[in-house]
Amino acid sequence: MKLQLALDLVDIPGAIEVVKQVESFVDIVEIGTPIVINEGLHAVKALKEAFPNMTVLADLKIMDAGGYEVMKAVEAGADIVTILGVAEDASIKGAVEEAKKHGKQILVDMIAVKNLAVRAAEVDALGVDYICVHTGYDLQAEGQNSFEDLRTIKAVVKNAKVAVAGGIKLSTLPEVIAVNPDLVIVGGGITGETNMSSAASEMKRLITQG
Numbered sequence: 001m002k003l004q005l006a007l008d009l010v011d012i013p014g015a016i017e018v019v020k021q022v023e024s025f026v027d028i029v030e031i032g033t034p035i036v037i038n039e040g041l042h043a044v045k046a047l048k049e050a051f052p053n054m055t056v057l058a059d060l061k062i063m064d065a066g067g068y069e070v071m072k073a074v075e076a077g078a079d080i081v082t083i084l085g086v087a088e089d090a091s092i093k094g095a096v097e098e099a100k101k102h103g104k105q106i107l108v109d110m111i112a113v114k115n116l117a118v119r120a121a122e123v124d125a126l127g128v129d130y131i132c133v134h135t136g137y138d139l140q141a142e143g144q145n146s147f148e149d150l151r152t153i154k155a156v157v158k159n160a161k162v163a164v165a166g167g168i169k170l171s172t173l174p175e176v177i178a179v180n181p182d183l184v185i186v187g188g189g190i191t192g193e194t195n196m197s198s199a200a201s202e203m204k205r206l207i208t209q210g
């Protein structure tokens, strides 16, 4: 099980500062959608240049032009690129094909997918690397989480790795670990803490002990 740090509500210098504090505890650094909207793919480039040995995920949440947008993210230095599960199969296939050409990976974000079990099985057959259940900020604000959704996709996904994101904190991490995802994605649960290094370190400890 791996730990991914999601960087969302910071600028490029702020993102670099956070990674410096927690890099030894996280496996993947995510350049979140809000950073990409604010700074463009320069943010991906800057983080990869600052931390060349880290796996960098560009959270583009692609909806169309899968191949082209993956190509641009990979040019900027991304190792993993996200596309939405609600996108057309043609877009997901294009994204997978382009990523594979460069030895990179695709994570499908299942945010807003209605029939999760059916769509997860369909997406799994398209050769993607990760399938991620995700409760976004707007539904987190309504008190929702993705823990039950994680069980749902664990039951149907046979090829891809399974990931979970959305409001995970130190206090709720054990509940997530119990379902045994391949990847746990945490943003505010680390970046919102006064001592980010200690939060990330404790999360890594819990994940490693399983």
Ligand SMILES: O=C([C@H](O)CO)[C@H](O)[C@H](O)COP(=O)(O)O
Pocket (backbone or CB within 6 Å): 006, 007, 008, 032, 033, 034, 059, 135, 136, 137, 165, 166, 167, 168, 185, 186, 187, 188, 189
């Ligand atoms: O993808 C995300 C969100 O939609 C904003 O773009 C976050 O990176 C993801 O939700 C993880 O962050 P937390 O919910 O703060 O853990």
